[in-house]
Every structure is written in C-alpha cells, then in structure tokens.
C-alpha cells in the first residue's frame with residue numbers, strides 16, 4: 001500500500017491534505033518521493049523558521065537524544081532551566097510554563113488568568129474577551145476562545161465565559177467591558193482580553209498600533225489581564241523576537257509555540273510578575289512540557305533568532321517581499337490587498353462576493369496547487385487569501401522566483 005492509501009485508510013480524515021509525500025528537507029527546500037524540489041514558503045505553518053534540518057538544531061537534538069530525552073517535570077533538567085532563563089531574559093516575563101503545543105499554551109494562559117482573580121478572591125471575574133476572526137487552537141478552551149464559528153461548530157456547549165468582539169475596534173471593546181461591569185461598584189467581570197497582535201489564520205490582519213495601546217490602557221483601567229497569543233507572530237516571524245516589541249505594548253501573559261522548537265513540539269506560556277501569581281503547586285501541569293529534548297532544540301532557536309542582525313535581516317527581507325507583491329498588485333486588479341509584518345505576509349484576492357461585478361473568479365486554493373506544480377509551497381486561508389510564512393532564512397532570489405511564478409499564474413488567470 002502506498003503512503004496516500006495507508007494514511008487515508010488509517011488516519012481520521014480531519015485534514016484536506018495535498019497529494020504529496022515529503023521525504024526530506026534542507027534549508028528552504030523540501031523534496032518529495034519522486035525527488036522533486038520545492039521552495040517552502042510555508043515552513044510547516046510558520047514553524048520551521050530556521051529552515052529544514054538546520055545543522056545546529058539537528059546537532060542539539062542528536063546530542064541531547066543520546067544523553068537524556070525525558071524524565072518528567074517531577075525533576076529538574078538543565079535544558080529546561082536554560083531555555084526558561086533565556087525566555088525570561090529576552091521578554092517582559094518573570095516566569096514561564098512549558099507545554100507541548102500552541103493550544104496547550106493558550107489553555108495555560110486561560111487558566112492562569114482565571115485563577116489569578118480566583119486567588120484574589122474575585123470568583124466572578126472569569127470572562128475573557130477575544131477577537132472575531134482570531135484563532136487560538138483546537139482544544140475545548142482554545143476553540144471557545146477562537147472567534148470563528150466554523151471552528152466551534154458541532155462542539156456545543158463550548159466553554160462558558162468567552163465573548164467575541166470585532167478586531168481593531170476599540171469602541172466595541174470598551175462597550176463590551178462596560179456591559180460586563182457592575183454599574184454600582186464599577187468592577188468588571190472580565191478577567192482577560194486575549195488577542196493575536198497580527199491575526200494569522202484570520203488573514204494576516206495587523207492590529208493598529210493605536211488600538212493595541214488603547215487595549216493596554218483599557219486593561220489597566222479595569223484590572224483586566226492582557227494576553228497576547230504570539231504562537232504565530234512570535235520568535236522572529238514579524239521581524240522582532242516578539243511582535244509586541246514592534247508595538248511597544250507589553251502584555252501580562254504571552255503564549256508561544258510553533259517556531260520555538262523549529263519543528264519539535266513545544267509550547268510556552270510566559271507570565272509577568274503580577275500574573276504569575278495565579279499558579280502555584282498543583283494548579284497546572286504537563287508530563288512532557290519542556291522535556292530536555294525539545295528544550296535543547298529551542299535553546300538553539302532562541303540563540304539564533306534573537307540575534308539583532310538576524311532580526312534586522314528578517315525585516316529587510318519582509319519589506320523586499322512585500323514590495324515585490326505590491327508590484328504585482330499594480331499589475332492585477334483582482335489583487336485587493338497586500339498585508340504583513342516581517343515575514344508573515346498575505347495577498348488578498350478580490351472575489352465576486354466583494355460585489356465587483358467584473359471580478360475574476362479566482363480560487364486561492366487553485367493558485368496554491370499551481371504554485372505546487374511549479375515547485376513552490378504556499379498556503380491559502382479564508383478562501384481568498386494567500387499566506388506566505390517562509391523560513392526566516394529565505395533568500396531574496398528565492399522570493400524573486402516565487403514572485404515570477406505568481407506573475408505567470410496571475411497573467412493566465414486574468415486572461416481566462
């Protein structure tokens with residue numbers, strides 16, 4: 001039986017997989033079973049930010065694998081201690097909790113926010129405001145937080161206490177906080193506001209700087225914790241180690257995952273001196289979280305990505321990439337928007353839904369397939385948005401090659 005049949009017959013069909021079997025990767029290039037090469041502009045969904053099989057990460061993993069892989073969090077291990085101290089040193093945080101994925105990191109953040117007020121004796125302060133079009137993961141708490149109906153569908157009753165408001169709309173947010181405040185005492189039943197500084201799955205939608213600053217102030221004025229989900233935006237993806245640095249707005253809690261392990265499963269919840277008080281012995285845990293093996297990879301990732309020169313190059317390459325895409329936008333009317341920060345970039349296609357009678361009927365999934373046929377891996381989200389999240393080590397000439405490929409595909413589409 002081939003890999004397609006073995007997979008489809010034995011794995012629950014929750015993914016619309018592309019008919020490709022990848023067998024190896026090096027840097028920004030992946031190879032399939034037939035030895036075809038592809039330049040990877042997705043990086044395992046913003047995960048392999050240092051490219052595939054980076055020699056330093058591979059060495060760290062193999063050295064650690066031959067020493068110690070797992071002992072549980074009932075004991076101390078050197079890699080975990082080292083990684084935690086690096087994250088604390090390089091962020092606003094005072095303490096870290098390690099999990100195994102993004103959703104789990106968000107679970108930890110949600111639990112921490114609620115328990116922070118429980119410990120303070122305010123049990124009625126448990127509601128969390130999150131944003132429409134947000135994505136926070138697939139566990140029950142994370143999907144309850146997620147502001148997309150299609151992700152929550154079929155799982156009712158979802159977790160109580162989540163309210164979704166439009167993103168980048170401070171009026172709606174203020175109104176929501178007001179509506180959830182006691183009119184006599186003024187005290188709010190909202191324990192946290194949770195958002196992605198740049199909505200990734202929602203379409204690469206950037207928070208307005210003024211908006212984020214106002215959200216911070218709203219939290220301060222109403223004793224609300226601010227949670228940033230930086231699972232996609234963190235670890236250099238947006239041109240800074242963490243996207244909050246670009247905005248100069250500091251959260252109380254931040255979650256990381258994806259690129260932190262460059263492909264090894266790790267999540268982290270970072271908490272400020274104040275918010276960390278929500279957890280004490282026994283309030284949360286994870287058998288695998290921050291095991292020596294994954295932590296050893298993450299140490300190398302943090303070391304490489306936090307280098308200011310590396311980050312500055314990411315910003316330059318991101319700007320270059322956007323400029324090239326803007327040139328395509330000049331050429332093709334059906335390109336509605338180009339958005340991005342650092343190397344998290346999207347290209348939105350006009351659809352017939354946009355009420356443009358003469359809009360060309362272009363399907364983003366078809367463009368993804370055509371790119372694949374020409375040796376490029378990109379991704380479509382929300383039906384009409386192409387998302388680019390290449391390894392941060394992508395070169396300008398690789399960006400040029402993709403842009404030439406897109407130009408060819410768009411020219412064909414606009415003729416048909």
Ligand SMILES: Cc1ncc(COP(=O)(O)O)c(C=O)c1O
Pocket residue numbers: 045101102103104106135136137138196200201229230231232233257258
């Ligand atoms: C912003 C954000 N939060 C949470 C998640 C969930 O992470 P995971 O799939 O590792 O659980 C994702 C994954 O795409 C994400 O982009």
